[in-house]
Structure formats: structure tokens, C-alpha cells
Amino acid sequence: MPRARWQRQGKHGTERPAQANHREIIVTSSAARPLAVIILAAGQGTRMKSSLHKVLHPVAGRPMLLHLLASAAQLSPQRQVVVVGAGRDQVERAVEGTGAVIAVQEQQLGTGHAVAQAHDALAGFAGDVLILYGDVPLVRADTMRAMLDRLNRGDEPRAVVLGFRPDDAAAYGRIIADGQGIIEKMVEYKDADDPERAVTLCNSGLMAVRSTDLFVLLDAIGNNNAAGEYYLPDIVMLPGGQSAVIETDAWEVAGVNSRAELAGVEALWQARRRADAMRDGVTLVAPDTVFFSHDTQLGRDVVVQPNVVFGPGVTVADNVTIHAFSHLEGASVDSGAEIGPYARLRPGAQIGAKAKVGNFVEIKKATLGEGAKANHLSYIGDASVGAGANIGAGTITCNYDGYFKYRTDIGAGAFIGSNSALVAPVSIGAGAIVAAGSVVTRPVEPDSLCLVRPEQVGKTGWAARFRERMQARKPHK
Template structure:
């Protein structure tokens, strides 16, 4: 049976892509459209469109039913046309709704599913290349062999991948159900054939629907199947299946990271986003989560239980454990963000340190500066955000509050426990606390007085 590798050539015909997303998604039990549920921080539909984009299609059509407004908002600016399937009459009927959006188009059509988000660009290209082969099949179907064929439609094909029969599970005989090659639903067809063929199929089946695969079995030219691995065509119809596809994606991304020179000390506990970028010789300890928008340079260590999102970490920096980098965090070369430190919309310069229990928000921390334990930048007055500037080499004592907008000059020292509300000059000492006063014997007298009062009750 032909594989993906056997069929990767190069097709030059114009391409249109139809993505079916008209299902009700009732098993998701969600107000969010099914295809907009995220995998690795990105909606399933956008995963698919990102893979499609590498093929440079001339047209892209998403067929929707309910939830059109949500889908339109999600694909705005991506050059996608929306077609609507008002009644759910099967996959063949859904594809037919793209007719007007493809008016005047001449080329190949790739039919995908919005809830099957992991299909690789290489697989799509292999389907199109098989369609362009000398025998010019009517259609190319993507097949797979799952561990449990369950209710999938079956493909009966010869050793060369020429399809002899395709049948839905509910309409299959026991012998046909014993076949392990299953239909993913993904298909490549020439535009000159597609809608003519759709007009010829009927709905004489158990569900009374118009099945897209039925175009394969119409009299005339033969169709072909190529195979891919089951993980690539895993679909999502429920939250359980969503978690399963997320797990598949994460497993592959972890393996890719390690192949590229990243150390994951407990791979199964690390979670990546779709756009996470990691340099070489990065070490990621257990239970680290990367949200969208994270870029990490070479030789960085990220200790356990840290969470990063929208952050940039430069070479040889050290993060965590239990650190949180929020959007806009920029951690400089060899800088350190320690345990229970939160950085938001702030830059730490080269070699700067915030080692313990601090919040640094809307701030700039100069090279070599040291932020003492328990320091916070008070950046919000309930209405507006303000910035704090901390110069290079400055030292901020523990348990200090820097009330923005405020600047601490280069080399300045802020004494522990200070509440800084005015700018501090470079190389100055800032002390904002009352002088310490001792009252000998006061504590003993206080205890005696309070015990007597308690005993009198």
C-alpha cells in the first residue's frame, strides 16, 4: 500500500482548500464552536490553516453551520471564505455548499475537517501529488489503521492503493468491518470533477445523508488511497478526545525539543505552546508550562513549576523554581528570576537578579541590579499603570515597595523595608522608615497587664 513518503513529489496546479466545520459539536457541551477549542494554545481550525498556508492555496473555504460569527471572527484577515450549511445533511452536502466560493476556480481541491487538526503539510502535499500521477485517479483518500477501528468507514483496496470499495461502518458487512484500513474523511479531488460528482450521489443509506466518500464509488474512473499514521487524523468530538489530541501533540513536541538539543528531565510533565521557541542546551525541569509567545535562548535553565507566557529569555538566564513570567517579560543574558517571583511587562538587564518572593511589573531593571526578597513595584493605582525604572547596579533591600512612577538611579541603595515614592539619585542611599526605638521592660509589663485583664473575665 502506498505511504506518504512514496507519494511526495511536487504538484504545480492551483489549489483550493475546503475545511468542513459545520458539525453541531454537542458532545463538547460548550458555547464555543468546536473547531475553536485550543490545542497547545491555538484553536484547532487555526492549526489546520497554518499547515494549509505552507501550500499557498489560491482559495480557502470553511463550511460552517451554527456558530458562524465565532468562526468568521477567528479567521478574519486570513483570506478565508465562509460557506454555510443550513441543514446537516452529510459531508457530501457540506462540501457542496462551497460551490459558490469556488466559482471560476480550476485546479485541485483538498477537503479537510476542522476537528482533525494535526494533519501535516507533507501529508496534504502527498495527497495532491498522488492526484497528479499518470493514472489520474478521480479522488485520493487518506487512509489509516487505528488500533480500534470502532465505527470508522472501511476502504477495500488492492496492493497498489487502487480503491475497490468504500463503505460506512453502519452499512458494512461483517467481512468488510474486518478490514483494518479506515477512511479518515480527508480527500483530494480535481475541481472539474468535484461538484459534478456530488450532484450524482444519493442518500440511500442508514442515516439518509449524502456521504462525500460516495463519489469514489460512482461508475467511471478509479480512485486511490494513501496511508498515514493514526495520530495524524485523530478527530475531536468531545472534551475527552480534545485532551487525547492535546496529549498526542505534546508528546511529539517534547520529542522534537529533545532531538533539537533541549534537556527535559521529566518530559511528560512539560507542556508547550504551538509557538514555543527553545534554543540549544536549554534545561527544562519538571512541571514547567509554556503559554503562547515564549522564546528561550541557548543555555537557559528553567527550574521546576515555572510558568512562562509572552516572555523572552536571553542566553544563560535562570528561571525559577516556581517563577511566573507574564506577557512582556524580557529576561536578559545571565539574569536570574528566582522562586515565587512574578515578572510582567518588565525587563531585567544582563546579570540582574530578583531571587525571592517579588513582583516586578511595568518596570525596567538595569544590568547587575539586585532586587531583594519581597520587593514589589506598585504599578497600578486602580485606574492607570505606571512604570518603575531601576538603574544598573542598584540594590533594592528586602520588603521594599517602589510606588510608580519612580526612578532609582544607577548604583543606588534602597534600605530594606522602604516605601519609595520619590526618585532616588544615582549612588544615593534611600531609607524610608522610622528610627528604631527600644523601650526596656515594656513587653513584660504588657504581658502582665493583659494576663490580669484576661483572668478578671
């Protein structure tokens, strides 16, 4: 079987082990056997109708491929190989720094042929191999571990296949197995007879194999089929050994071949994440309207009202309330704070304990100190707001001159009157008061009053005289 070149991807071109997410529990092999992971990502993805490689389409704000790499990283694999074809430059950039090795499938000659392209990347490796698919992103580390455990049970099957029972088996390949999970036959739907089609156990395509067996088995399969391709499942039915199947839930092996299926996988992920949040002590008033990212962290007794979106990089402490229609991304919120409704926290927003970010307030790369308030219609960017400060409605930090960004510093206990513009770089001292409607361009001393507007002048009767003059000039019809 033809094989292809491979490339190593990592920082400065060196091979590094993938790093697990800091919040994930590292799972170690009970058998303590070395592990390699092969992820197949060489498909064309034409049904996505996209210039973005299929496996890089995001679920919960993270590319599908990186979901798999993160899950596999919990098992501390020694090697990770991503097999790519079309669009490989995109995949190479996406996995840079993960320690993953890139193998190239120049011709698309089937899944068996794709796995064979990892041969050189696994040279000298002796251990277990997990074979995953880049467009099947929801597989859990626990399921991967179960496959490996079954592979290393006393009867030592040549391969372990991950099976599932969908609500509608449709045209999936069927697995015929005995009561111990030993596979008697694997058959594609089109080749199955009626009794075989009545079997509900289906083949996900995911597999665990020992490295000492994998490439020997691949060399033994042929391509005598209508497509002229080498199929990975064919290694299961080769003579001289037996294979086993273990089962998982259908949602975990849901694949993505179209935008509709991508939306379906997103919905599956979100539903499980919402359930996890509520189980961990978060109140979701309308769960189906709340959307999480892959790394959202919420404390206990957080209340999330309807239509809230968490972008990547959000951490929320205990006893926070996030009101309806708020959007948070790259932000941290300390205990007891209140966000929204209709608030937007952009990357770099740090909201202190018991602070308040209210209606139509946007915070970007700014710190709101403990107990500080920005209740209405304000933009606070590139700024620090001291504890207990009060930002009046309509206040704007003018942080950008068209070329560069500048900071605004507002001291503790300061009061910024409504409709004020703070032209950065500028500082407002602790306890200072800025009168409403001020345009502040110079530093304001602590505990002082800053008043930047012309003196109000009243001219009695001027309006009436103005109307009379204008009416006299207006043509009569």
C-alpha cells in the same frame, strides 16, 4: 444538491492569502497547480457540551481550526473555504484576517452537502481541492502534499482518500484497495460483511479532488439512505472512474467529538512536540510533565525541569535553565538565564542574558537586564531593571492605582533591599541602594542611599511592664 451563501473574511473585508507561521517552512507544489482548501466545520458539536464552537477548542493554545489553516498555509493555497453552520459567528471572528472564505450550510444534510456549499466560493477556480475537517487538527502539510502528489500522478485518479490503520478499527468505514492503492470498494462498517470488517485500512474522510471534477461528482450522488443525507465518500464509488488511497499514521487523523477526545489529541500533540524538543537539543528532565504551546521556541542546551508550562508566545535562547513548576507566557529569555523554581513570566517579560528570576517571583511587562537578579518572592511589573541590579526578597513595584498603570525604572547595579515597595511612577538611579523596608515614592539619585522608614526606638523594660498591666486587667478564674 442545495447550496448556500458564502462570505469573505479578511482585513477590511478584502480577500487575502493566509499567512504561514514565521517559523514554518513554506512547501510549494511540485506540480505547481493552484490549490484550494475546504475545511468542514458545520457540525453541531453537541458532545462537547460547550457554548464554544467545537473547532475553536484549543490544542496547544491554538484553536483546532487555526492549526489546520496554518498547516494548509504552508502549501500556499489560492483559496481557503471554511464551511460553517451553527455557531458561525464565532468561526467568522476566529478566521478574520486569515484570508479564509466562509460558506454557510444552513441545513445539516451530510458531508457531501457541506462540501457543495463551497461552490460559489470557488467560482472561477481551476486546480486541486483539499477537503479537510475542522475537528481533525493534526494533519501535517507533508501529508496534504502527498495527497496532492498522488492526485496528479500519471493515472490521475478522480479522488485521493487519506486512509489509516488504527489499533482498534472499531466502527470506522473500511477501504478495500489493490496493491497499487486503487480503491475497489469503500464500505461503512454497518454495511460491511465479515471479510470486509477484517480489513484494517480505514477511511479518515480527508480527500483530494480536482476542482473540475468535484462539483460534478457531488451532483451525481444521492441521499437514498437511512439519514437522507449526501455523503462525501459516495463520490469515490461512482461509475466511470477510479480513486486511490494513501496511508498516514492514525495519530494524524485523530478527531475530536468530546472533551475526552480533545484531551487525547492534546496528549498526542504534546508527545510529539516533546520528542521534537529533545531531538533538537533540549533536556526535558521529566518530559511527560512539560507542556508546550503551538509556538514555543527553545534554543540548544536548554534544561527544562519537571512541571513547567509554556503558554503562547515564549522564546527561550540557548543555555537557559527553567526550574520546576515555572509558568511562562508571552515572554523572552536570553542566553544563560535561570528561571524558577516556581517563577511566573507573564506577557511582556524580557529576561536578559545570565539574569536570574527565582522562587515565587512574577515578572510582567518588564525587562530584567543582563545579570540582574530577582531571587525571592517579588513582583516586577511595568518596569525596567538595569544590568546587574539586585532585587531583594519581597520587593514589589506598585504599578497600579486602581485606574492606571505606571512604570518603575531601576538603574544598572542598583540594590533594592528586602520588603521594599516602589510606588510608580518612580526611578531608582544606577548604583543606588534602597534600604530594606522602604516605601519609595520619589526619584532616587544614582549611587545614593534611600532610607524610608522611621527611626528605630528601644524602650527598656516596656514589654515586661505591658504584660504585667494586661495580666492585672484580665479576670481571674
